[in-house]
Amino acid sequence: RFRTAHGREWNQNDVAIMYQSFEKHLFASLQDFTTPVPGVIETMEQLRREGIRIGSTTGYTDAMMKIVQPGAAAQGYTVDCLVTPDHLPAGRPAPSVDEVVKVGDTIADIREGLNAKVCSVGVITGSNELGLTEEEYKTMPEPELYTLKQEVRERMMAAGAHYVLDNIRELPDLIHNLMNKK
Helix, strand or coil, rough: CHHHCCCCCCHHHHHHHHHHHHHHHHHHHHHHHCCCCCCCCHHHHHHHHCCCCCEEEEECCHHHHHHHHHHHHHHCCCCCEEEEEHCCCCCCCCCCCCCEEECCHHHHHHHHHCCCCCCEECCCCCCCCCCHHHHHHCCHHHHHHHHHHHHHHHHHHHHCCCEECCCCHHHHHHHHHHHHHH
């Protein structure tokens, strides 16, 4: 498509220009997208009551997270440890920790878990992979939603996920089952 639009092959300068444009739009809208996916706060609270610490890895930079964190915290979402690409030798999906259950909503999240050699879990509902707003999710006809979720499940499994959950509320049971296997 680039070649058709510009009459030449792309180069790294083109990528940098596109990324700068992307960042400009992203920074302008970040504060509007800090609402946690339904079930995340309750799930985190349950896991913390059980002594499980919550960490977060993200493709967002420190500067981006300075915008996201206050809005998310105001809604009850805080983590014990946050890792951004600014402090790592390689970006995602390079691993950042050694022993965790990596839970995420993108293929990069799944690959990060695999690269860290830990249990990698995908979550469908509310995911980037599903690509629906909460309103779209609620109003989509059930057969269409089911088909879309199955497609996401298959992509996550094909990427190597050990488990794929329909929603984040299923995570405590999965963690209990994993702990019982040890």
